[in-house]
Amino acid sequence: MRFSALACDYDGTLAFADRIGPEALGALERARQAGLRLILVTGRTFFDLTRVCERLDLFDGVVAENGAVLYFPRAGRLRDQAPAPPPRLLAELDHRGIFYQAGRVLVATARADEAAVREALSATGVSLELVYNRSALMLLPQGVTKGSGVRQVIHELSLSPHDVLALGDAENDLELFEACGFSGCPADAVPIVREHADWVFPGDNGRAVAAAIVGPILGGSLRVDRSPRHRVELGWASGTGAPVTIPSRGINILVPGDTGSGKSWLAGALVERLHQQHYAVCVIDPEGDYRVLGHLPGVIWLEINDHASLEQAIARFGHDTAACVVLDLSALPHPQKILRIEATLDLARILRQRTGRPHWIVLDEAHYSLHRHGVAETAIGLEQKGFCLVTHKPSWLRPSVLRGIDTFVLARTTAPEELSFLRKMPVGAGKRGQRATQVLPNLPSGEFVLIQPDDASDATTFSPAPRQTAHVRHLRKYADSQVPPDQRFFFRGPDGHIVTAADSLNAFREAVGTVPEEILAHHAARGDFSRWVLDVFSDRMLCHQIRKLEGRWTRGEIRDLRPMLQRLVAHRYGTEG
Numbered sequence: 214m215r216f217s218a219l220a221c222d223y224d225g226t227l228a229f230a231d232r233i234g235p236e237a238l239g240a241l242e243r244a245r246q247a248g249l250r251l252i253l254v255t256g257r258t259f260f261d262l263t264r265v266c267e268r269l270d271l272f273d274g275v276v277a278e279n280g281a282v283l284y285f286p287r288a289g290r291l292r293d294q295a296p297a298p299p300p301r302l303l304a305e306l307d308h309r310g311i312f313y314q315a316g317r318v319l320v321a322t323a324r325a326d327e328a329a330v331r332e333a334l335s336a337t338g339v340s341l342e343l344v345y346n347r348s349a350l351m352l353l354p355q356g357v358t359k360g361s362g363v364r365q366v367i368h369e370l371s372l373s374p375h376d377v378l379a380l381g382d383a384e385n386d387l388e389l390f391e392a393c394g395f396s397g398c399p400a401d402a403v404p405i406v407r408e409h410a411d412w413v414f415p416g417d418n419g420r421a422v423a424a425a426i427v428g429p430i431l432g433g434s435l436r437v438d439r440s441p442r443h444r445v446e447l448g449w450a451s452g453t454g455a456p457v458t459i460p461s462r463g464i465n466i467l468v469p470g471d472t473g474s475g476k477s478w479l480a481g482a483l484v485e486r487l488h489q490q491h492y493a494v495c496v497i498d499p500e501g502d503y504r505v506l507g508h509l510p511g512v513i514w515l516e517i518n519d520h521a522s523l524e525q526a527i528a529r530f531g532h533d534t535a536a537c538v539v540l541d542l543s544a545l546p547h548p549q550k551i552l553r554i555e556a557t558l559d560l561a562r563i564l565r566q567r568t569g570r571p572h573w574i575v576l577d578e579a580h581y582s583l584h585r586h587g588v589a590e591t592a593i594g595l596e597q598k599g600f601c602l603v604t605h606k607p608s609w610l611r612p613s614v615l616r617g618i619d620t621f622v623l624a625r626t627t628a629p630e631e632l633s634f635l636r637k638m639p640v641g642a643g644k645r646g647q648r649a650t651q652v653l654p655n656l657p658s659g660e661f662v663l664i665q666p667d668d669a670s671d672a673t674t675f676s677p678a679p680r681q682t683a684h685v686r687h688l689r690k691y692a693d694s695q696v697p698p699d700q701r702f703f704f705r706g707p708d709g710h711i712v713t714a715a716d717s718l719n720a721f722r723e724a725v726g727t728v729p730e731e732i733l734a735h736h737a738a739r740g741d742f743s744r745w746v747l748d749v750f751s752d753r754m755l756c757h758q759i760r761k762l763e764g765r766w767t768r769g770e771i772r773d774l775r776p777m778l779q780r781l782v783a784h785r786y787g788t789e790g
Contacts, residue, residue, distance in 0.1 A: 214433060214435060214437045214462060214463055214598065215376075215433060215565075215566075215569055215597075216249060216376055216377065216378045216395070216430065216569070217249065217250060217372055217373070217376035217377065217568060217569045218249055218250035218251065218252060218273075218367070218370070218372050218376065218377045218378070219244060219249055219250075219251055219252065219377070219378050219379075219380060219426070219430070220252040220254050220276075220363050220366075220367075220377055220378070220379045220380070220389060220392075220393055221241075221251070221252070221253060221254065221379075221380045221381075221422070222254055222255060222359075222380060222381035222382060222383070222386050222389065223253060223254070223255035223256075223257060223262070223266065224255065224256075224257070224383075225347070225382040225383060225399075225401075225402070225418050226380050226381055226382045226386075226398070226399065226418065226419070226422055227241075227253075227380075227418075227419050227422060228265070228266075228418070228419060229417075229418045229419055231265040232265065233266065233268065233419060234419045234420065234423075236419060236420055236423035236424075237419035237420070237422060237423040238268060238271075239423065239427075240422070240423035240424075240426035240427050241268075241271050241426070242271065243426065243427055243431065244426055244430075244431065245271065247431050248567070249431075250273045250274075250370055250372065251271055251272045251273055252272060252273060252274045252275070252276065252363060252366050252367075252370075252377075253266075253269070253272045253274075253275045253276065254275075254276040254280075254359050254362065254363055254379075254381070254386075254389055255275075255276070255277055255278075255279075256278070256279040256319070256321070256344075256346045256349070256351055256359070256385055257277060257278070258277065258278055258314060258315070258316030258317070258319055258321065259277040259278060259282045259284065259291070259316055259317055260316065260317075261314070261316070262275070262277050269284075269286050270286050270287075272286060273285070273286075273287070273366075273370055274366035274369070274370060276359060276362035276363050276365075276366055277316075278316045278317060278318050278319035278353075279319055279344060279346075279351050279353055279357065279358065279359055279362070279385055280294065280353075280357050280358045280359045280360065280361045280362030280363070280388075281293065281294050281295050281316070281317070281318035281319050281353060281354070281357050281362070282294065282316070282317050282318060282319075282362075283362060283365060283366060285369075293317050293318055294318065294357060294361070294362060294365070295318045295353070295354040295357050296318065296354070297317060297318060298315050298316075298318065298319075298320045298352070299337070299339050301337045301339070302320070302333065302334070302337050302339045302341075302352075303315060303320070305333040305336055305337050306320075306322070306330070306333055309329055309332070309333055311326050311329050311330060311333065312326075318353070318354070318357070319351055319352065319353055320341070320351070320352040320353075321349055321350070321351050321352075322349070322350045322351075322352070323348065323349065323350060324345060324347075324348050324349060324350045325348075326350065327343065327350055330343070330350065330352070331343075334352075340355070341353060341354060341355075342354070342355055342357075344358070344384075344385050345383075345384045345385065346383050346384060346385045347383045347384070347403065351385070358385070358388035358389075359381075359385055359386060359388045359389040359392070360388030360389055360391050360392035361388075361392075363377075363379075363389055363392045363393065364392045367392070367393075371532065371534065372534065373394075373491075373493065373534035373535065373569065373570060373572070374392060374393055374394050374491075374534075375394040375462070375491070375492060375572060376394060376568075376569040376570075376572075377393040377394055377395075378393065378394070378395045378396070378397060378430065379392070379393035379395070379396045379397070380396070380397050380398065380422055380425075381396070381398055381402070381406060382398050382399055382401070382402035382403065382406055382418070383402070383403055383406065384403060384405060384406070386398075386406055387405070387406065387409055390406075390409055390410070394443070394462075395411050395412075395435075395437060395440065395443075396409065396410045396411050396412075397410050397411060397412040397413070397414055397422075397425060398410040398412075398413055398414070399413075399414055399416055399417055399418055399421035399422055400413055400414065400415050400416055400417065400421060401416075401417040401418065401421075411435075411437075411440045411442065412425075412429075412435060436463065437460070437462045437463035438460035438462060438463035438464050438619070439460075440460070440462075443460060443461045443462055444458040444459065444460060444461055445458060445459060445460075445461040445483065445486050445487060445490065446458050446486060446678055447459060447479070447482075447483070447622070447661075447663065447675060447677060447678065448661075448675045448676050448677040448678045449675060449676055449678070450673050450674070450675050451660065451674045451675055451676060452674075457663060457673055457675040459620055459622075459663070459665070460620075461487065461490065461492065462572065462598070462599065463598050463599075464598060464599075464619040464620050465595055465598055465599070465600040465601075465602070465617050465618050465619050465620070466483075466600065466601045466602065466618070466619070466620045466621075466622060467602050467604070467607065467615075467618045467620070467621050467622070468480055468601065468602065468603045468604075468621075468622045468623075468624065469603075469604055469605065469607040469621075469623060469624065469626065469631070469635070470605060470623065470624025470625055470626055470661075471605055471624065471625050471626055471627055471628065471777070472605050472761075472762060472765070472771065472777050472780075472781075473658065473758075473777060473780045473781050473784055474605075474624035474625040474626070474656075474658055475624055475625075475658050475659040475660075475661075475677075476603050476605070476622075476624040477502045477503070477577055477603055478659070478677075478680070479622065479624070479661060479677050480503075480575055480577065480601055480603045481502075481503055481505070481506060481680060481682065482677055482678065482679075482680045483575070483601060484496055484503070484506060484537065484573075484575055485506070485509065485680060485681050485682065486678075487537075487572070487573055488509065488511065488512060488535075488537040491534075491535040492535065492572040492573055493530050493533070493534060493535055493536050493537070493570040493571040493572045493573070494536075494537045494538070494571055494572065494573045494574075494575065495527070495530065495538055495540065495557070495561055495571040495573070495574050495575070496537075496538070496539040496540065496575045496577075497540050497542070497554055497557055497558075497574065497575065497576045497577065498539055498540060498541050498542060498543070498577055499542045499543065499550050499554070499577060499578045499581055499582075500543050500577065500578060500757075500761050501541050501543030501757060502577055502757075503539045503541075503575075503577065504539065504541055505682045506537075506539050506682055507539060508682055509537075509681060509682060511535070511537060512537045512538075512539065513526075513529065513536070513537065513538045513539070514538075514539045514541060515538060515539065515540055515541065516541045516543075516544060517540050517541060517542050517545070517553055518544065518545070520553075520556060523540070523553060523556055523557060523560070524560065526538055526540055527557065527560040527561060527564060530561075530564055530568070530570040530571045531564060531568060531570070534570065536570070536571070538571075540553075540557060542554070547581075550581065550582075551581065551582050551587060551588065554576070554581070554582040554588055555582065555587075555588035555589060555592050556592075558574070558576075558588060558592045558593055558594065559589075559591075559592040561574055561594070562592065562593070562594035562597065565594065565597050566597075571599075572599050573599045573600075573601065574599060574600050574601070575600075575601045575603070576600065576601070576602050576603065577603045578603070578604065579602035579603060579604040579610065579614075580604045580605070580606035580607070580609035580610060580770075583602070583609075583610050583611060583614045584609045584610065584611060585611045587611070590611075590613060593614070595613075595614065595617035596617070598619075600617075602614070602618075605628075605631075605765075605770075605771075606631065606770060607631060607634060607635065607638075608630060608631055608634035615638065618640075619665070620663070620664070620665050621640045621662075621663070621664045621665075622661050622662070622663055623635070623640075623649065623650075623653055623656075623661060623662040623663075623664065624653075624656070624661055625653060625654070625655075625656040625657070625658060625660075626650075626653040626654065626656075627653075627654045627773075628771075628772075628773070632650060632653060632654065635650050635653070636650050640664050646664065646672070648672060649662045649664055649672035652674065656674075658780075658784060659676070659677065660674060660675070660676055661674070661675055661677065662674050662675075663675060692717065692718040692719045692722075692782070692786040693717050693718075693719050694717055694718075695716045695717050696716055696717065696749055698716070700749045701714040701715060701716045702714060702715045702721055702724075702741075702742075702745050702749075704724060704728050704732050704736070705732065705735070705736075706729075706731065706732055706735065707731070707735050712728055712729070712732055713727075713728060718746075718750070718782055718786060719782075721782065722778075722779050722782045722783060725775055725778050725779050725782075726775065726779055730774075730775070733774055733775060733778070734766075734774070737762075737763045737766050737767065737774055738763075738767055740760065740763050742759050742763060742778065743756045743757075743759040743760035743763055744756075746759060752785070754785065755781065755782070755785045758781050758785070759778065759781060762774070762777055762778060762781060
């Protein structure tokens, strides 16, 4: 993973005996050259920091006095986040013979003097919080922490906290860890910090951190998907009810399954949860299946018609660290969709190299564009991770795409060629994969099988958590509502001969199951089914789904038109089973 910034504690993390050593200085300079922003976070008073740190110019922002003072070296801007210490408290500490150091906001004393300090606070009626920092004790206004200070700096630098790596070693760094996406510490950090850190780097203080920066941090070899803190919930395991989660960073996901199996619904649920956690998400929607997400606060739905509108849409990720944008390409002809998808992937790949955003790219109908003759290989950028690819034709995907997949979320799959393909892939290998693919043909719509190749545990069948933007289903009775005689659907042969007629949606579904194949083919090629549903029932959702099915059949992407058409009507109106 590429981090956009490092938020580093001073004493014990970068510095030893007051000074940043040559190894740590060299590592910080290399990080800056690599494009990372640097934030210094310390419990020292601002005056004392200027005395001991000669290279404040290396940092884009400085959080001093445990979050109480912010300094931006390039602008020369200094800002207090809270009032100065009350004079009566300082007088009382003097009176009691307690040694202290007063900053612009913070008061620092020895941890051994804690009892006397509490007595002084009680005697003066001053309300300050006591914060531990190894052998030191700090007095601060309520709510002022390293975490509160670094959040302010992250915001002012237009960074996403998800892309910031915090480095610390003492108790007061735990708040710093909470404010940043990831955390690390040297091996000599206090035990509680080692327990909370995502990574513990071998060695002591600045030397350990320097080696980590020039090694795995800049080298991109830290496995962010292994962190137990960074997970997103998919649902609950069938049978046990245990939560089913996947890493929220550092993986690529493939969601294959039949038309109507619920795979796009699940992808939409994933987008909702990532948006709730303030990740930046770009949804590439070739068929208009995700426009409903635009009803969520903070989600932007855009219809893409040309390259200019696409560039404006992708530019949002440059200045909004938690943007969630749905790019609707459904109005474009198929060749233009492919061109726009390639341009989207290329623009996002370049922006990700610079900012790390969008954190996730969800591409529906991935087989449209990621087959052997689809978009240019150089545009995709799967190595950056954070892709969710949705398709009913995984066998069409080019081998390089399939090699880049880390996690599989399998929906019901009945097409023999797709089942055979999945069984030949690594996901279907071994007893675990064989058991998983065996259940796919009979998997109920809306249930899924999760396989994570790096996970030694068995495949997990699960039911997804509910969506905020779930489609509102019509009541079952509307499927039986009869339409006037002149609005019936007349099943005709190519010669115009009427075979049968349907006066309701249930009657239509039953007729689809009995009329000859050539009649179904005749109407599907003309788009008659979707047109009737829209004109007679005004059901835009079902019309849209059937129109997609008609298009797929016409292009030769599916062969079993009859059961899929029946399933769409049944699933839409709750008449399955």
